[in-house]
Amino acid sequence: MRLVVRTFSELCITVGALIVLFVVYVLYWTGVQAASASAGQIDTLQREWTSTPVRTAAPVPEVVPHAPGRGIAVMYVPRLGKDWKWPVLQGTEVGTLKKGLGHYTGTARLGETGNFAVAGHRRTYGDPFKDFPRLREGDAIVLTDGTTWFTYRVDRAPYRTVPTDVGVIDPVPAKSGFDGPGRYLTLTTCEPEWGSSHRLVVWAHLDATRPVADGRPQALDS
C-alpha cells in the first residue's frame, strides 16, 4: 500500500515538473530560438544583398520562384515597435514560421500587382504579431528586398475571420474594400491570442517605393 501511494505521488510530481518545463519551453525557449533564427536569416539576406551588386532600377523580370524556406525580404512595422524587424521567408510551413514570417506560396511577389500575403505567429516563437490588433488605418508596413524599399499603408483596422476564409489572400481580397487590381499586402495571424478558432487579417496597399541607394524611407523614422 505504501509503495502504491509513493509511486503515485512520484508520478504526480513528475507530471507537474513536465508541465512546468513545457510552459518554460513554449513561453521562453521558442522565443530564444526564434530570435537567433530570425537574426541569422536577416544576416544571410544582408550578406547576399551586399555581395551582389545593386541591380538597376528596371531589372530583368525574374520568373524564378523563391525556394521554400529561403529569406526573401525584411519587414519593418513602426507601429509594432521601433526595433520591430522580421525576415519574411518563402512558404508558410510550420518549420518556416519558427524562423520568421512566411510568404504564402502562390501569392504575388513583393511589390508586384496582386496580393503579397504574409503569415506570422501572434504568440510563441518571438511573438512577432503580438500587438497585431493595434494596427490602424494609415500605419506603414515597410519591406525591403535589398534593391528597393516598399512602403505599404494599412487600409483598415484588423478584420476578424475564420480559418477557412481563404478569400482574404486573393489578388483582390474579398471584403477588403479594394475595388480593382492593385499592389496589395495581406498579413494574417491567429485570434484569439492563444487560440486558433479565428484569424486576424490586415490589408494594405503599396504607397511608395524607393531605391535602397536613396536611403531609408521616411515612414521608418517618423
Next chain:
Amino acid sequence: MYGWIWRHLPGNAWVRALISIVLVLAVVYALFQYVFPWAEPLLPFNDVTVDGQ
C-alpha cells in the same frame, strides 16, 4: 521509482548525487531538443494561416 534509481546508482552519496544531476540534465535536454518540438505544433499556437482546413 526515484528511490529505486537511487539504490541502483553506484558509488557513495556524492557520486550518486552527481550522477543524478547528470541524468536530470540529460532528460531535460532530450525534452527540449526532441519531445517538446514534437508536441508543441499539436497545440493551437501554430495556426496563423488561412488555409481552408
